[in-house]
Amino acid sequence: MIATVLVTSRSFGSGAFDAAGALADAGYRLVRAGSAHRLDELAPLLAEADGWIAGTGPVTAAHLELAPRLRGIARYGVGVDNVDLVAAAARGIPVTNTPGANSAAVAEHTLALLLTALRGIPAADRRVRAGDWSGRSARELSALTVGVVGLGRIGRLVIERLRAFGATVLGADPWVDPSDPLFESVQRTDVAELASRCDVVTLHAPGGQTVIDERWLATDERPVLLVNTARADLVDEEAVARAARRGRVIAYAADTLATENVGETGSPLLADDLADRVVLTAHLGAQTREGVDGMGRMAVADMLALLRGAAPAHPVPA
Known part of the structure; x- marks a missing residue:
């Protein structure tokens, strides 16, 4: 079965770096959804997600309960205040971010x-x-x-x-x-x-x-x-x-x-x-080509590491 990566960042792959292509070349299927992380929208997608490259919306215990296959969350950006790190750690789900990229x-x-x-x-x-x-x-x-x-x-x-x-x-x-x-x-x-x-x-x-x-x-x-x-x-x-x-x-x-x-x-x-x-402005601070590419490269690299069972470069402690 091909592993699935859920992507909920608005700007993922919008720069020069082909972030989606990098996941596809590594053998993973990419599914996209909105950055608000609405439970009703994400429920069927989280049920099949092995990895999640998360946008700015909340990542709560309720989200994680819907994701029995999830092996890691790569936050597309630096802030993790919207991520329930304790709930993720309790489920053995590592979380990463992209410090300095934007x-x-x-x-x-x-x-x-x-x-x-x-x-x-x-x-x-x-x-x-x-x-x-x-x-x-x-x-x-x-x-x-x-x-x-x-x-x-x-x-x-x-x-x-x-x-x-x-x-x-x-x-x-x-x-x-x-x-x-x-x-x-x-x-x-x-x-x-x-x-x-x-x-x-x-x-x-x-x-x-x-x-x-x-x-x-x-x-x-x-x-x-x-x-x-x-x-x-x-x-x-x-x-x-x-x-x-x-x-x-x-x-x-x-x-x-x-x-x-x-x-x-x-x-x-x-x-x-x-x-x-x-x-x-509509959360545009990080939206430069250079910033988007930096976040994309770091998030993809850490997601690939997580899915392969390797240590990611930018783990976030619980």
Whole structure:
């Protein structure tokens, strides 16, 4: 019987690397499904899956119960907060990811969103199309203080780019040792202090925690621009929407929403009155040819190793 690999990543094989061909050449059958990981859609596919190259949707114990043949999960990306690692380990199902493959792509997208929101480009475009050539003044990035939450691969690449613009950078990450050489050029602080010191705060921490909430936003009324290319649950979207209406949040630019994988459009940040202050993209941060190819090569290589009973290069501990 030919082993089957279920693929639920939107961008799998969309770059120059023929990821699907690599699986086929190795003798495996590929089946594709949506990245939201809906149980009703995946149930019949998981029943026959020997491997799963998983997208951004949740991988829960309920999913794993439907997959009696599953020998491994290769997460197409770096984040595994949506994967129930404990349930996978209990079933003896190893999980891998693709660390570093899309870091540069996400860092560049972060700066793209930051500059787009800072200069009010979407609203300006709409005005010009309506025949209105009026404008508003903005700030230069070199004059701003930017707080970076999360100092892993992506956060550090964002810092490199911010420093090239001449911005003053503060870094917050309790897991990074104070003696790290990064702090020779970046001021070390904590998330709470960013509320009163920063013009911009950009999020690059793992999911599973709320960083920007009502309390953080109420600490100070200094206008702040928020950027989130990490995980939706890092912010309280209701609180951010309220803060945007009173001027505490001058703009929110994000590559994700809490409703991303549940098929809903009801985020408070999508309200019409916030359209000029909220800039959103559809989880596009990693979607460059280079990023897609890097994720594809790593995910396929680890999946082939798992299916052959070999040790993968990028295991994720439970």
